[in-house]
Amino acid sequence: MNRAGLALAGAMAVLCAGVVTSTTARTPVSVNNVAIMEGLPKQLSDFGFFYRPRSQQSLQAVPYSLNTPLYSDGAAKLRFAYVPHGKQVIADGDGLLQFPVGSALIKTFAFGEGADRRLIETRVLLHRANGWLALPYLWNEEQSDARLAVAGARLDITTSAGEDISYRVPNKNQCKQCHVKDGEVTPIGPKARNLSSDWLGEMVDEGRLSALPDGADTMPDWTMRDGADTATLARAYLDVNCAHCHQPGSMASNSGLDLRWEQDDPHAIGIRKPPVAAGRGAGGHAVSIEPGDADASIMVHRMGSTEPGVAMPELGKGTVDTEGLAVIREWIAEMEPQ
Amino acid sequence: MIRLSLAALALSSAVISAAPVLAETHTIAPGEGAQERLQEALILAEPGDEIVLEAGRYALTDGLSLDVDGVTLRGAGMDASVLDFTQQVGAGEGLLVTSDDVTLRGFAVENAKGDGIKSKGADQIIYDAVRVEWTGGPDANNGAYGIYPVEASNVLVQNSYVRGASDAGIYVGQSENIIVRGNYVLENVAGIEIENSNFAEVTENLATKNTGGILVFDLPGLPKVGGGSVLVAKNAIVDNNTDNFAPEGNIVASVPAGTGVMVMANERVQIRENSIFNNKTSHVMLIAYTQEFDDERYQPRPVEIALKGNIYGSGGSAPDFPGGEMLAAVLGGALPPVLTDGLHQGLYVFDNVPVVTLGLTQVGQSISEAAPTMWEKPDEFSFKDLEPVELPATMMTRLK
Numbered sequence: 229m230n231r232a233g234l235a236l237a238g239a240m241a242v243l244c245a246g247v248v249t250s251t252t253a254r255t256p257v258s259v260n261n262v263a264i265m266e267g268l269p270k271q272l273s274d275f276g277f278f279y280r281p282r283s284q285q286s287l288q289a290v291p292y293s294l295n296t297p298l299y300s301d302g303a304a305k306l307r308f309a310y311v312p313h314g315k316q317v318i319a320d321g322d323g324l325l326q327f328p329v330g331s332a333l334i335k336t337f338a339f340g341e342g343a344d345r346r347l348i349e350t351r352v353l354l355h356r357a358n359g360w361l362a363l364p365y366l367w368n369e370e371q372s373d374a375r376l377a378v379a380g381a382r383l384d385i386t387t388s389a390g391e392d393i394s395y396r397v398p399n400k401n402q403c404k405q406c407h408v409k410d411g412e413v414t415p416i417g418p419k420a421r422n423l424s425s426d427w428l429g430e431m432v433d434e435g436r437l438s439a440l441p442d443g444a445d446t447m448p449d450w451t452m453r454d455g456a457d458t459a460t461l462a463r464a465y466l467d468v469n470c471a472h473c474h475q476p477g478s479m480a481s482n483s484g485l486d487l488r489w490e491q492d493d494p495h496a497i498g499i500r501k502p503p504v505a506a507g508r509g510a511g512g513h514a515v516s517i518e519p520g521d522a523d524a525s526i527m528v529h530r531m532g533s534t535e536p537g538v539a540m541p542e543l544g545k546g547t548v549d550t551e552g553l554a555v556i557r558e559w560i561a562e563m564e565p566q
Numbered sequence: 567m568i569r570l571s572l573a574a575l576a577l578s579s580a581v582i583s584a585a586p587v588l589a590e591t592h593t594i595a596p597g598e599g600a601q602e603r604l605q606e607a608l609i610l611a612e613p614g615d616e617i618v619l620e621a622g623r624y625a626l627t628d629g630l631s632l633d634v635d636g637v638t639l640r641g642a643g644m645d646a647s648v649l650d651f652t653q654q655v656g657a658g659e660g661l662l663v664t665s666d667d668v669t670l671r672g673f674a675v676e677n678a679k680g681d682g683i684k685s686k687g688a689d690q691i692i693y694d695a696v697r698v699e700w701t702g703g704p705d706a707n708n709g710a711y712g713i714y715p716v717e718a719s720n721v722l723v724q725n726s727y728v729r730g731a732s733d734a735g736i737y738v739g740q741s742e743n744i745i746v747r748g749n750y751v752l753e754n755v756a757g758i759e760i761e762n763s764n765f766a767e768v769t770e771n772l773a774t775k776n777t778g779g780i781l782v783f784d785l786p787g788l789p790k791v792g793g794g795s796v797l798v799a800k801n802a803i804v805d806n807n808t809d810n811f812a813p814e815g816n817i818v819a820s821v822p823a824g825t826g827v828m829v830m831a832n833e834r835v836q837i838r839e840n841s842i843f844n845n846k847t848s849h850v851m852l853i854a855y856t857q858e859f860d861d862e863r864y865q866p867r868p869v870e871i872a873l874k875g876n877i878y879g880s881g882g883s884a885p886d887f888p889g890g891e892m893l894a895a896v897l898g899g900a901l902p903p904v905l906t907d908g909l910h911q912g913l914y915v916f917d918n919v920p921v922v923t924l925g926l927t928q929v930g931q932s933i934s935e936a937a938p939t940m941w942e943k944p945d946e947f948s949f950k951d952l953e954p955v956e957l958p959a960t961m962m963t964r965l966k
Contacts, residue, residue, distance in 0.1 A: 378606055378609045378610065379601075379602040379603075379605040379606040379609065380605070380628075381602075382627060382628065382655075382656075394655055396628065396656050399605055399609060399631070400609050401605075401608070401609060401631035401632070401633045401662075401664070402631065402657075404633060404664075405631070405662070405664070408664075411687070476789060479686065481717065481789055482686065482716045482717050482739060482740050482788065482789065484787050484788040484789060495787060495860060500858075501787065502785075502787075502815070502817070502857065503815055503816060504739075504785065504788060504817075505681075505710060505711065505714075505716070505733070505737075505739065506710070506815065506816060507680070507681070507709060507710020507711070507732055507733050507813065507816065508706060508707060508708075508709075508710065508732055508813040509680075509710075509813075510813055510814065510815030510816055511813065511815070512813055512814035512815055513814070513815045514814075514815050515815075526815065535679070536629075536654055536655060536656055536657060536658065536679035536680055537658060537678075537679040537680035537681075537709055537710075542657060542658035542680075543656070543657065546656075
């Protein structure tokens with residue numbers, strides 16, 4: 229909200245104070261479309277996405293999952309898409325679904341299982357009239373609600389693997405650093421190629437999605453990856469975990485490294501590509517990917533590090549994704565040496 | 567109540583109409599919660615606002631970022647307001663700027679784990695009297711770049727100080743319309759580096775005790791290639807003999823210790839009226855890109871390079887490259903002030919100094935095939951001054 233808006237809201241509050249008898253907030257039973265479109269709502273509950281916050285129960289936001297997900301220190305992620313009543317998502321080939329204005333994408337990060345599960349943060353992407361806005365919300369101790377934390381936070385957390393880490397809740401700018409493309413904030417996850425045909429089909433059946441596009445559901449299911457083609461797994465992993473920065477028009481465009489699924493130029497995806505601005509991130513290696521030699525590849529070196537200035541991804545990572553790294557290592561090792 | 571409410575509404579209307587011109591100043595003090603308070607101010611700032619860092623040391627654990635156009639971040643001086651990243655545990659740089667028309671002045675960034683201050687796609691940015699320092703001095707574990715504007719138009723870096731960068735102290739990459747002036751760069755691998763950029767002026771800087779003083783490079787395979795139109799003038803480039811401490815793999819790791827000015831690839835680079843002293847390999851070195859590349863847009867040779875009005879002191883007595891010592895011995899104990907690999911196209915040396923060529927004839931040829939001789943200046947050549955770099959008037963206004 230701009231200052232004019234704040235001032236107006238202040239005036240409205242004064243006006244309303246005379247007529248509203250109770251200041252107790254009404255528990256929202258439905259999604260607050262105004263909160264999606266305007267202002268910086270202070271509490272996650274202001275949106276009314278969840279009627280049972282702790283168990284993340286929603287009537288109007290549709291849960292979804294990704295075939296190959298982004299690694300975030302092993303956090304469980306609960307993803308929801310909210311599309312306003314009467315509006316429809318447009319399919320755009322195998323790429324990003326085009327959500328109408330008024331939509332919201334919601335992602336809650338949690339650690340622990342069952343009754344021990346703790347919600348840490350919820351990140352919302354709001355599609356407003358002037359574009360997408362990314363906001364981070366931090367859950368309270370009681371797990372009853374989450375508050376807006378534009379500056380993010382740093383929390384001590386024990387991961388599902390039992391590792392004690394300092395977990396970073398991104399600030400509003402850091403949200404954008406991953407979600408920016410050509411200067412605009414954009415969703416990353418819900419691409420048709422990385423969503424199941426079942427889910428997309430249901431969306432079509434319910435009239436919420438225009439069509440089941442060609443190329444849907446082509447990225448491998450990470451949970452069922454045993455026996456899958458290594459190169460396909462690796463390219464899916466890089467697309468989901470790296471390409472939001474490493475592509476033209478995004479944060480790491482100046483590196484010249486383009487890790488998108490659709491990129492087929494070997495140099496662009498790092499094969500025998502020298503570093504540009506890697507600094508000590510290069511770790512003494514000459515190229516991003518040395519075919520046949522994972523240990524001589526900068527990509528492996530940086531994915532295997534947690535040290536700031538070396539570690540990739542730069543944000544949202546306190547631990548190494550050993551499973552993802554193993555796939556990348558295997559992919560590089562299987563390449564014909566050059 | 568109704569009358570009161572109307573009054574409130576009238577009051578807020580006045581605020582609404584005045585809001586766009588009312589720039590605010592947000593003052594931040596060091597101490598408890600500085601990370602959150604400063605980051606929140608950077609996020610909630612409106613265009614035109616100024617964020618003031620009071621004097622003192624700010625202990626920070628995460629990178630800071632600014633994404634609002636037209637904001638000024640100002641401290642009480644480069645030695646007074648210190649953003650201390652010694653305990654940093656996250657992010658790839660100390661401060662990241664991604665918005666346009668930003669002014670950074672009068673504060674320091676110390677011991678960032680990655681780059682010091684990076685601005686990406688941030689047009690019309692001013693870095694003025696900023697200090698970026700790795701306080702332990704040269705170390706391969708220091709961050710790569712001190713002041714790091716990339717992918718921008720209209721960049722001004724002035725009166726700043728950078729020490730200890732394990733790549734370049736001041737690095738301007740993939741940008742155009744650039745002025746880097748009056749800075750002091752000390753004990754970095756490269757003091758100042760202009761890379762894959764056009765229309766740059768690097769003037770009146772002091773580059774000393776780096777591995778290489780001032781580098782003008784162009785690399786293949788990047789979104790923007792074809793760097794050129796770079797003026798390097800009136801700088802003092804002295805004693806750049808620090809052992810190269812860049813991590814292997816980076817292009818600057820191949821810069822010999824003792825390099826004054828180095829031009830790699832690029833078109834139209836003019837090196838004028840500099841004082842270049844006591845650089846033990848070579849005061850001015852011109853080379854083609856040495857590695858393999860596959861980029862049709864890329865031109866790997868130095869083209870149309872001019873040297874005019876420079877003052878050269880002693881140097882070249884201990885060249886830091888294979889065969890360098892032998893070459894120096896053959897040439898009477900030291901390399902002459904100017905060295906070319908022989909792959910340049912158009913070299914205009916007005917200065918009355920000898921030039922040695924390594925006699926390479928093909929791009930990518932190994933230095934072991936060098937056939938060094940003294941280069942003979944052509945009798946006649948034509949030469950045109952570069953157009954001066956003009957920054958938008960609005961930037962000059964912000965300097966006042």
